Amino acid sequence: MMEMEFDKPKKERAVLVGLRCHSFGMDENADEETLAELAALVETAGAETVAMTLQTRPAPDARTFIGEGKAQEVKELAEANEADLIIFDNELSPSQMRVLEEMTDKTVLDRSALILDIFAQRARTGEGKLQVELAQYQYILPRLAGLGHAMSRLGGGIGTRGPGESKLESDRRHIRRRIDKLREDLEQVRQVRAVQRRQRKKTELPLVAIVGYTNAGKSTLLNLLTDAGIEANDRLFDTLDPTTRKKRISDTQEILLSDTVGFIRKLPHHLVSAFKATLEELAYADLLLHVVDVSDPNWEIHAATVDKVIEQLGAQEIPRVMVYNKADKCDELPAARDGVLFSAKTGEGTEALLAAIEKALGRGKHEMHLCIPYSDGAALDVLHREGQVKSIEYGEAGTLVTVIVDDKLCGQMQKYRVEEA
Numbered sequence: 001m002m003e004m005e006f007d008k009p010k011k012e013r014a015v016l017v018g019l020r021c022h023s024f025g026m027d028e029n030a031d032e033e034t035l036a037e038l039a040a041l042v043e044t045a046g047a048e049t050v051a052m053t054l055q056t057r058p059a060p061d062a063r064t065f066i067g068e069g070k071a072q073e074v075k076e077l078a079e080a081n082e083a084d085l086i087i088f089d090n091e092l093s094p095s096q097m098r099v100l101e102e103m104t105d106k107t108v109l110d111r112s113a114l115i116l117d118i119f120a121q122r123a124r125t126g127e128g129k130l131q132v133e134l135a136q137y138q139y140i141l142p143r144l145a146g147l148g149h150a151m152s153r154l155g156g157g158i159g160t161r162g163p164g165e166s167k168l169e170s171d172r173r174h175i176r177r178r179i180d181k182l183r184e185d186l187e188q189v190r191q192v193r194a195v196q197r198r199q200r201k202k203t204e205l206p207l208v209a210i211v212g213y214t215n216a217g218k219s220t221l222l223n224l225l226t227d228a229g230i231e232a233n234d235r236l237f238d239t240l241d242p243t244t245r246k247k248r249i250s251d252t253q254e255i256l257l258s259d260t261v262g263f264i265r266k267l268p269h270h271l272v273s274a275f276k277a278t279l280e281e282l283a284y285a286d287l288l289l290h291v292v293d294v295s296d297p298n299w300e301i302h303a304a305t306v307d308k309v310i311e312q313l314g315a316q317e318i319p320r321v322m323v324y325n326k327a328d329k330c331d332e333l334p335a336a337r338d339g340v341l342f343s344a345k346t347g348e349g350t351e352a353l354l355a356a357i358e359k360a361l362g363r364g365k366h367e368m369h370l371c372i373p374y375s376d377g378a379a380l381d382v383l384h385r386e387g388q389v390k391s392i393e394y395g396e397a398g399t400l401v402t403v404i405v406d407d408k409l410c411g412q413m414q415k416y417r418v419e420e421a
């Protein structure tokens with residue numbers, strides 16, 4: 001750590017700007033809370049927030065987004081705070097971004113660009129890197145096109161239009177080719193996953209996917225249950241590369257438990273599509289554990305965001321267990337709801353969680369004592385095949401078996417049930 005201090009680059013300083021409009025939908029609007037979340041993203045990206053400002057307008061200004069006067073104010077705010085960056089909580093059009101850069105003489109980013117940057121820093125595996133690169137190009141491409149329009153509107157002044165245009169054209173062609181290649185590579189990744197899924201089906205271990213808003217405690221939960229040794233940090237989007245571990249949840253049931261990338265409000269849609277191969281896993285899960293951080297005052301909004309992404313991924317039919325995490329941090333717990341109160345930090349609620357998983361998987365196991373008449377040898381075969389025979393004795397009336405069975409077999413064997421010897 002010590003030698004690192006040496007050439008540690010100075011933290012970039014950012015001014016955050018949000019626009020609140022009545023005409024905006026929930027995913028477009030900015031308010032104090034989304035700005036606070038943006039500040040957390042800035043910190044995650046390794047920069048520092050030095051000032052924030054929220055503008056309210058009936059509608060965004062087409063040219064400057066926040067209005068000429070406000071843009072001037074932001075410029076002064078950035079100068080007074082020696083900021084390097086101005087980051088908007090809302091998505092800007094390519095031309096607005098350019099106008100604002102010219103007016104303020106600072107680098108202007110929007111939330112999507114910031115999230116992409118964080119993903120780029122975090123991606124570890126080859127696949128994660130491919131996904132991020134694809135998302136970045138998809139973000140850049142329309143912005144290049146915007147620039148192209150602006151240039152062609154210059155009216156073909158000598159030295160501006162010709163070379164500029166052809167340079168842009170070749171950039172664009174280059175990017176399109178790269179996008180195609182990345183898509184192809186990711187398609188291969190998807191196919192490998194499909195094979196893995198089929199193999200998993202053969203082993204018949206149910207797949208339980210942990211989903212939730214970023215920083216909800218998903219990785220901590222997986223670590224607690226499986227000693228997976230995944231880094232859990234108080235940073236947003238800490239996990240980009242999902243980890244899957246085997247876990248025994250009862251005497252007779254094992255599951256595969258999988259961590260996933262966290263969700264966030266206003267997740268750039270390029271990211272959702274680029275991370276499809278990863279997120280797709282959700283759609284094949286047998287059960288979703290939806291982890292929420294109940295100590296966060298906005299947890300209900302966050303949970304709704306997660307529900308929406310689950311729907312986008314076509315996973316809404318999959319059974320879900322709600323895990324109300326960080327219960328240790330709350331003085332007041334949410335009113336009784338369907339789900340498990342939990343703390344991945346203290347382990348409180350673990351037993352209830354495992355029981356809830358087992359129940360939701362609908363593969364509840366039962367220990368039964370049976371007396372199988374010698375005339376029904378077939379029943380004994382079924383028990384050996386589908387149940388877990390613990391002990392066997394040959395009695396007068398038939399074979400005495402102690403066996404662990406699932407719901408279905410339990411129903412079938414009721415007629416042979418006896419009291420424990």
Ligand SMILES: Nc1nc2c(ncn2[C@@H]2O[C@H](COP(=O)(O)OP(=O)(O)OP(=O)(O)O)[C@@H](O)[C@H]2O)c(=O)[nH]1
Nearest residue numbers: 215216217218219220233237238239262326344345
């Ligand atoms: N007090 C308390 N802190 C918790 C609990 N669970 C997780 N945390 C903390 O919350 C922070 C985020 O936890 P993670 O497990 O990294 O969250 P995550 O959902 O995996 O986050 P991303 O991977 O970034 O989406 C860490 O600092 C954890 O130590 C809990 O039950 N109680």
Ligand SMILES: [Mg+2]
Nearest residue numbers: 218219238239
């Ligand atoms: Mg994580």
